[in-house]
Amino acid sequence: MNNNVKSNFKSNLFKLFAALVLAFTAIVAVQTFTTNTSTNQTVQAATLSRRERAAKEWIAMHESGGSYTARNDVCYGKYQLNIAYLHGNLSARNQERVADQYVYRRYGSWVNAKRFWLAHHWY
Known part of the structure; x- marks a missing residue:
């Protein structure tokens, strides 16, 4: 070489x-x-502030009646998340974590998510 x-x-x-x-x-x-x-x-x-907790609870009640086992087609749980978002972990703790991540990424707050829900009947 x-x-x-x-x-x-x-x-x-x-x-x-x-x-x-x-x-x-x-x-x-x-x-x-x-x-x-x-x-x-x-x-x-x-x-979460009192206002954020109230908005989060309001969405949960309107989506699933507050049930962690509610199911509607591909949506599951208290916040009716697409079941794929949960990656096979359907626990209440994971639903809370994933719902918070989804809402903060998409809307910035639960209050904003509720505002969107009121306008569109989904979030």
């Missing part, structure tokens, strides 16, 4: 390694952001 071929091989190998390191760093950053976002949403849900 001449020096030029060796040099190109080393250069390409270095570029490949650098690309892999960059990709791995990006994946770790996205996972960290996602974990922090989920944690923040869970914490937000745990400290």
Whole structure:
């Protein structure tokens, strides 16, 4: 192997390694952001204001009568979430967590979700 071929091989190998390191760093950053976002949403849900709790309960009563086992086609539980969102875990705790995540991502608050529900009869 001449020096030029060796040099190109080393250069390409270095570029490949650098690309892999960059990709791995990006994946770790996205996972960290996602974990922090989920944690923040869970914490937000745990400290709901009286108004937020009232809106959340209102939606639950209108969606399922407050039943964690209510079913309507592909929707399930107290908040009538698409059953796929629950990833096979139908527990009350998971329903609460997933409902909070869904509402905070889509509407920003339970009050906004209720406002949407009143206009469209779904959320």
